[in-house]
Amino acid sequence: MLVRARSKAASIALAVSLALPLAGCMTVHGERAEVPAVTETEAQAVLEHYAEVSNEANLVYDEELNRTVDTGALGQINRAGHRARHEVHPEGNPDYRPLAFEDTRFHIPRLAGWPKFFLADTLSGRGDGNRWLLVFTRGSLEEDWKASYLSLLPPSAVPEFAQDEDGHAVAVRTAGGPSPDPAAAAADGLALDPAGISAAYGDYLRTGEGPFADGPYTSEELARREGESTDPAFYVQHEDLPPEDPALAALGLRTTDGGALLFFTVHHHEQKTWATGVTPVVDEYVEALMEGEPEQTVTIDRMAILTAHVPAEGDGEAALLFRISGALSATGA
Template sequence: MWAWVRAAAVTTALAGMLVGLTGCMTVHGETALVPATTKAEAEKVLENFVGVRNTAHRSFDADLSTTVQHGPLGDSERAALTALKAVHPEGDKEFKPLELRDAEFHIPRQAGWPKYFLASAPGQVGDVRAHWLVMFSRDGIDADWKASYLSVVEPGAAPAFATDKDGYARPLRKDATDPLAVEPAQLGTEYTEFLQKGEGEVFAPGRFTTERRETRAESANRPAARNEWADTPADPERYPVMGLYTEDGGAVAFFAVHQHTKQTVAEGYTPTVDPLVEPLLKGEARQTLTKAYLYQQLVTVPEAEDARVEFLDQRAGLISAEGS
C-alpha cells in the first residue's frame, strides 16, 4: 500500500480508538436519552431535502447541495455536481425530479451528539421506482438536520426496524444484551482489510466482496497498464457509522470507506482521463492517474456469530484525482 495511504490508515485507526459508535457519545454534558427529533420535524426535514436536492441536481449546484447534505453523501455529491457543472454549465436539460411518498420515520432516543433518524420511503425518478433510505443527522442543537447517507434498494426490500416499548427506533450502540456478528464500528476496517487481503469470513460472497477482488485480479496487469488499489476505513469522527436494530435481532448499518485506484501506463502511452474526472484533477496525467473515491454502503449485520454481513447497497463517489 502506498505510503500516503498508509499514513491515512494510521490516523483513522488512532481516531477509532477514541470514538465509539454514534449515539453513545456524551458531549457538553448531555447524557439524557431523548428522541432525536419529532415526526413533524422529520417530515419537514425530508420535504426540504427533496426540494433542495432536486433544484441542486437540475442546475448542478454543488454549494446548494451542501445546505441539505453532509458527511459521506455531502462530500460525494459536492464533487459530482462540481464536475458536472464544469462539463455541463447549462445544467441537466433532461432532469427528472425525485418524488418520495408515504415516508416512514424511524426516530431513536439518543444521548449526546450526533443524533440521527432514518427516513424510509418509496421513491420515483421518472419511470424508475425504488425504495429510498435517507439517514439524517446533526451535531448539535443549533445545527441543521442534513442527510449523511443515502441508499436505494428494490421496492419492498426495505428492512423491518425494531422499536422499543414506546415506539422509538433502537440505535446502534455497544450493548452486551444484543450481540452482533461484528461490531458496527469495525465494519470499515473489516471491509477494507478483506478487499486488500481476501481474509476473514465477516462478509458474504457477492458483488461488493469476492467478485470485486476477482475483478481487480483480472484487470491488475494489462498489456500497456498496471492497475493498483488501496482501501482504507473512513475517519470515524468525520464519517461516523450510523444504523438501527432490526426486528430479526440484527441491525442495518451505514458506513463509509475510501478507495484509491492508481493506473500506471507503459512508456509511450498516457492515461485516459474521463471528461468528468478532468475538473477534479490535480497535476497532469502523463504516466499515472490516481483517483480517490468515497464509498458509502448499507449492510445488514446479523445477530448470530456464524452469520455473515450482507450488502444492501453501495454508492461510489469520485472525490478527487491526481496525475503525474
C-alpha cells in the same frame, strides 16, 4: 418509532416553523437522557426541505447549495460530483427528474447526546420502485438536519426494524454520545462489530478474507480488481482505509431478526500507471477534478458509502446491499 408521513398541509408548515428549533433543546434531555431524535412533524419538514433544495441544486449542479442539505461522506461525494458535472455540462441537467417523496416511513430512535439521527424510508416519486433510505444527522442543536447516508433498495431488501417498548427504533451509534452510550451498547450480539466495519471491509478488499457474503461489492469487486491486474496496458494499486473523522463513523438501526442495518464509509485510493507508450484513458468527470497532466499516472481519491445487513452473531456473514462511490479529487503525473 415507525410513523407514516402525512399529506402536506399549510398547518404542518406553520407548526414546523415553530417547533423545528426546539428538538433536543433541553440540555439534560439532549445530553444525558435518551429522547426521540426528532418529532414526526419535524422529520416530515426535513424531508420536504431536502427534496426542494436537492431538486434545485441537482438541476444546475450547484455544489454550494448542495452543502446546505448533504453532509458527511454523502455530502463530499455529491459536492465533488456537482463540481465535475458542472465543469463538463455547464448548461446543467435539463433531463433531471425531480424528487417527490411519497409513501414515507420514519424510523426515529431515542438517543442521548450528539449526534442524533433518524431514517426516512421513502419512494422517490420517479417510478422505479426502489425505496430510498435517507439517514439524516444533526451534530448539535445549532446545526440543521442534513442527509449523511443514502441507500436505494428494492422493497424486498428493506428489513423490518426493531422497536423498543415505546415504539422507537433502536439505534446503533459508534461515535459520539455520552459515556457509556446506550446506542453503542446496542451493537452487542452482532456478527461484526459496527465500530470496525469500515476497517474490516478494507481488510477484506486487501486480503479476500473477512465476514462478508459474496456479492457485487465483495467477491465481484475482488474479481474486477483481479482482472485489472492482468491487463498489460496499466498497473493499478489500491488502498482501502476507514475514515478518520468521527463524523463519518458507522451508524444504523437494529432489525427484528436480531441483526442491524448499518451505514458506513470507506476511503479508496487508486493509482493507475500506464505502460510506456500507452496513452492514459481518463473518465471525463475524473478529468474535471484533476490537477496536473496524466502523462503516465493517475491517482484518484474516492469515497464510498455502503449499506450492510449484519446478522446476529452466529447467523452468518454481513451482506453488502448497496454502494455509492465517487471521486473526490485526482492527480495526473
